[in-house]
């Protein structure tokens with residue numbers, strides 16, 4: 001195994017003394033069905049590989065091991081789902097943030113790969129922030145929605161590329177871990193969800209095959225562009241935060 005200096009799992013105490021880092025990226029995932037065409041661990045593998053690409057371009061940034069389980073209760077009717085309850089997941093994220101603070105890491109970027117984790121991220125981050133106001137925590141909660149702001153209109157063919165195991169998610173899989181993808185088995189359905197509001201669905205109400213969206217439209221080329229757009233944007237965000245010392249007040253407020 002090749003040592004990667006972005007991956008805290010690979011480093012020794014001597015490595016860390018020599019080159020301490022000041023920021024950490026926490027990737028979050030899930031273990032749940034993504035249809036017949038993507039692996040159960042898609043969300044954590046995607047979040048981890050994106051985090052490594054980002055950290056590679058920003059000195060002094062380490063990537064924590066990804067949390068391979070998430071809050072997947074809505075997906076439990078599809079095999080193989082291993083889910084954390086919301087309270088457990090919030091406590092795990094909160095404990096990780098507390099440990100980072102104790103280590104003197106006060107700048108944390110949470111890179112989420114799974115929709116069910118968003119509420120836990122919010123709860124854990126808000127309580128960590130309230131307990132330690134010096135901590136700076138930012139999160140990319142839903143990369144699949146952020147893509148709408150990063151890619152030109154019409155980039156995706158169906159449903160803005162959305163979907164669990166859909167056009168966007170299989171495309172990025174084909175770019176990041178093609179050897180684990182089975183595009184020949186791709187199948188999904190586009191549900192009739194109403195605009196403006198958030199429907200609290202069980203996934204089995206939306207699909208019979210463990211996937212939504214249209215993964216048959218996924219390509220590696222689209223995935224490469226999605227990856228590039230996300231990594232460039234997040235490197236830009238973190239670099240800009242570094243430049244202002246993660247102080248996001250208006251300059252007028254400082255006087």
Ligand SMILES: [Zn+2]
Pocket residue numbers: 034042043113114164165169
């Ligand atoms: Zn997923």
